[in-house]
Amino acid sequence: xxxxxxxxxxxxxxxxxxxxxxxxxxxxxxxxxxxxxxxxxxxxxxxxxxxxxxxxxxxxxxxxxxxxxxxxxxxxxxxxxxxxxxxxxxxxxxxxxxxxxxxxxxxxxxxxxxxxxxxxxxxxxxxxxxxxxxxxxxxxxxxxxxxxxxxxxxxxxxxxxxxxxxxxxxxxxxxxxxxxxxxxxxxxxxxxxxxxxxxxxxxxxxxxxxxxxxxxxxxxxxxxxxxxxxxxxxxxxxxxxxxxxxxxxxxxxxxxxxxxxxxxxxxxxxxxxxxxxxxxxxxxxxxxxxxxxxxxxxxxxxxxxxxxxxxxxxxxxxxxxxxxxxxxxxxxxx
Amino acid sequence: xxxxxxxxxxxxxxxxxxxxxxxxxxxxxxxxxxxxxxxxxxxxxxxxxxxxxxxxxxxxxxxxxxxxxxxxxxxxxxxxxxxxxxxxxxxxxxxxxxxxxxxxxxxxxxxxxxxxxxxx
Numbered sequence: 305x306x307x308x309x310x311x312x313x314x315x316x317x318x319x320x321x322x323x324x325x326x327x328x329x330x331x332x333x334x335x336x337x338x339x340x341x342x343x344x345x346x347x348x349x350x351x352x353x354x355x356x357x358x359x360x361x362x363x364x365x366x367x368x369x370x371x372x373x374x375x376x377x378x379x380x381x382x383x384x385x386x387x388x389x390x391x392x393x394x395x396x397x398x399x400x401x402x403x404x405x406x407x408x409x410x411x412x413x414x415x416x417x418x419x420x421x422x423x424x425x426x427x428x429x430x431x432x433x434x435x436x437x438x439x440x441x442x443x444x445x446x447x448x449x450x451x452x453x454x455x456x457x458x459x460x461x462x463x464x465x466x467x468x469x470x471x472x473x474x475x476x477x478x479x480x481x482x483x484x485x486x487x488x489x490x491x492x493x494x495x496x497x498x499x500x501x502x503x504x505x506x507x508x509x510x511x512x513x514x515x516x517x518x519x520x521x522x523x524x525x526x527x528x529x530x531x532x533x534x535x536x537x538x539x540x541x542x543x544x545x546x547x548x549x550x551x552x553x554x555x556x557x558x559x560x561x562x563x564x565x566x567x568x569x570x571x572x573x574x575x576x577x578x579x580x581x582x583x584x585x586x587x588x589x590x591x592x593x594x595x596x597x598x599x600x601x602x603x604x605x606x607x608x609x610x611x612x613x614x615x616x617x618x619x620x621x622x623x624x625x626x627x628x629x630x631x632x633x634x635x636x637x638x
Numbered sequence: 639x640x641x642x643x644x645x646x647x648x649x650x651x652x653x654x655x656x657x658x659x660x661x662x663x664x665x666x667x668x669x670x671x672x673x674x675x676x677x678x679x680x681x682x683x684x685x686x687x688x689x690x691x692x693x694x695x696x697x698x699x700x701x702x703x704x705x706x707x708x709x710x711x712x713x714x715x716x717x718x719x720x721x722x723x724x725x726x727x728x729x730x731x732x733x734x735x736x737x738x739x740x741x742x743x744x745x746x747x748x749x750x751x752x753x754x755x756x757x758x
Contacts, residue, residue: 334696336708337672340716341688344673347712370689378693 309469311362315342317471318366325376325393334379342369359469366468373397395450402446406438433603494541501537505530520597521585525578529571536567558626565619569612576608658686660736662694663721663729666704671716695719703728 319342323335345365349357357365369375373393414431505522522530543564546557575581580601661684665675676691698704703725707718721729 334692336715337692337717340671340714341673341692343714344671344716348673375689378689379696 309359311346311357311359313473314359314362314366314468314471315339315346316474318342318369318372318468320474321372321471322375325372326379330379338375342366345369363468367466371466372471391450391453395446398450399443399446402442403439406442407435410434410438433599436603490544494545498534498538498541502534505534520582520600523578523580523583525574526581529574529578532567533571536564536571539564540568558622562619562622562626565615565622569615569619572608572611572615576605576612579605581605658684658690658694659698660729660732662686662691662698663703663725663732666719666721666725667729669718669720671711671718673716675719698725 319335319339322338323331326334342365346357346362349361349365370378377391377393410431539560543557543561546552546554551557581604582597582601584597661679661682662675665678665682670678672688672692672695675695676686676688679686679691695704695706699706699719702722704719705722706720708715709718710716
């Protein structure tokens with residue numbers, strides 16, 4: 305026999321649904337506050353009516369409070385492009401679902417195709433190219449659709465007509481949360497990345513063995529850029545580490561970031577202008593690998609163009625922030 | 639909703655946004671928990687949705703303008719907010735700014751009304 309839902313269970317379901325969508329490090333705190341606030345509303349309404357609320361009345365309060373996706377979206381720190389917090393959750397969910405589908409299809413296809421391929425490098429290049437293009441097209445497509453949706457002010461109707469009673473019950477068992485070791489992961493991952501990059505830039509034959517067809521080398525233009533490239537990587541990796549020090553909110557960090565983005569932009573432009581980043585090394589089997597090397601160089605150039613665009617956008621954003629900071633100081637100085 | 643109403647609604651929200659921060663900071667010179675603060679603002683004539691108020695309180699707290707504390711009241715755990723020292727200084731400056739803007743707007747609106755009165 306189906307058990308009747310109680311007011312407390314309904315409230316718990318709602319708070320749990322919001323909590324499940326919040327950032328893990330703040331979820332408990334925010335959920336506790338939402339629960340406390342809703343209990344205050346219920347208490348107030350109960351006092352006014354002089355009786356316990358019915359399930360319908362509590363559902364109306366929860367509907368007025370907002371769909372869990374919309375509520376969780378409002379606790380996001382920074383706005384994401386032009387999307388409002390209410391739409392952001394649905395956007396991320398849709399994007400995640402479509403990307404997961406695309407990756408699954410590509411992975412299945414790769415497993416099917418790989419056994420017939422003898423050249424691992426060309427297979428990896430093809431797989432990587434499909435992965436990058438698939439991801440870019442999906443992100444661009446979904447973002448444009450949602451931006452247009454927002455711009456045209458379509459409403460998510462299910463948020464207006466949703467029924468809190470249809471929310472999933474709170475599971476009786478929740479998996480223990482794994483403590484995050486973010487600083488340690490960042491530091492260890494960063495050092496490993498820097499060591500790998502140093503070896504790859506200063507001794508590429510060690511890593512880039514090309515399916516038995518010889519190895520490739522950095523072009524003269526790339527050789528000339530390897531030290532600045534590595535130093536930029538060092539600064540980029542160290543930047544997030546500072547979040548765990550007393551310099552976490554230091555104002556000068558914004559200017560360091562601007563300098564870093566400008567340097568990155570300069571390197572990305574140089575890579576693009578150089579035309580090719582990699583050349584054939586010793587024992588190179590040209591007939592077997594020429595096409596793959598050309599594809600790899602095109603991918604590096606394409607990545608450089610993307611990096612230029614992204615770095616320009618971030619740089620403009622940071623510069624505007626820096627100007628505001630300087631402007632604020634100037635104003636307060638008078 | 640007709641286009642003009644939508645435009646008005648956007649402008650109204652824009653106008654309210656800055657005022658709400660000032661109102662919340664002003665009210666939190668005394669200590670309130672979120673729900674009581676919303677009610678107090680509503681009673682003062684400033685309706686604010688809970689979904690707007692709580693994220694705003696968190697944002698102001700992360701900017702170190704507010705401090706909060708979980709405490710028991712009426713057998714329930716509630717989070718109480720109040721202005722920090724930094725918040726008090728910011729509020730003082732914002733109030734000065736508000737009075738300046740308000741005075742200027744009143745002058746502008748007065749200047750707009752005055753010729754009409756003359757012609758009447």
